[in-house]
Amino acid sequence: MTIFQQFLLPLFVIQLILRGVSNKHIQRNLFTQRLCCRRQSHFVYIGKDISGSPVNVDVGMCKTHCGTTIRPSHDAGQQEYVKYASMLEFLRSKRMKTHGPAASESSVPLSQVPxxxxxxxxxxxxxxxxxxxxxxxxxxxxxxxxxxxxxxxxxxxxxxxxxxxxxxxxxxxxxxxxxxxxxxxxxxxxxxxxxxxxxxxxxxxxxxxxxxxxxxxxxxxSCYRVPYVEYYYETVFHGDGVKEERLKEIDVGRCLGGCSTGNRCLLRSPDDPENCHLWSESHTSSCVPQGYGSHSFISQHGQLRTILSISSCMCQN
Structure with a gap:
């Protein structure tokens, strides 16, 4: 082995070691990223079964942030509220904890990382x-x-x-x-x-x-109209006295979507913004027809028939 080859051999070994460390770092980052996005349990109450027992189903949810977040129970939230004289004092204390000096100076917690x-x-x-x-x-x-x-x-x-x-x-x-x-x-x-x-x-x-x-x-x-086609038999009388029966297509329309009533969450968790501690009363609002049109024609039995169709939709309380 020449002196030049003896000099290149240590450099080659060092390069392999650095490449292995780099690959391990990349794999660790990919593994960490994939580990954060995963299914987590989310139980919901859907009613009672035929025996009268409550039924809770783990419908699951996709983890939007890294880290482990402990979701407080409803009883825990009530016990925390009892410590204060009023709801206003309770909300003020939560606001101070969220926007206080300690919160602003601290680094972003792992639970906030996407x-x-x-x-x-x-x-x-x-x-x-x-x-x-x-x-x-x-x-x-x-x-x-x-x-x-x-x-x-x-x-x-x-x-x-x-x-x-x-x-x-x-x-x-x-x-x-x-x-x-x-x-x-x-x-x-x-x-x-x-x-x-x-x-x-x-x-x-x-x-x-x-x-x-x-x-x-x-x-x-959020509240919108979609096409909805219905077919009817229409009778048409021509000038020469010929009677023709043909198919008439009418887009009567439908109203779809939900009507937003604003954010009903009054108090969110400082550790997990998706977790709401206090909700306001819900206000029902429906998507209903706003404008309409009419379509008149002679039916198979020679009677005048009028069909109404939706032209626009709106939110109504």
Missing amino acids: SCGMNQVCEPTATRVDRMLLFDGAREVEVIQECQCEIKLTQCLRVPALKTYYSETPYETVLDVGGCSRSKASTERFSCVPTKFDSALLETPNQVDLIQTVVACELKE
């Missing part, structure tokens, strides 16, 4: 639809099974949404029911919502179910 990158969001990738037999009838419950980081879309697009029906049975079926991206417009009044639908047949032990699927999405207000 579970995915800046241009990604932790989304469900597998959802199961369970049918629960309750005291007041059957109910469908969607359960999140898996989560992963997905690219945050800036455009309003139809995105795949796989749902499993009749899981662990001979009739288990996976359907792409579709959904809309969470993109927002420049104003919060508009959001990405489904505007065109289709249907898929699902075979079951008792009958055939019709599952509604999303075909297209658009930026609309």
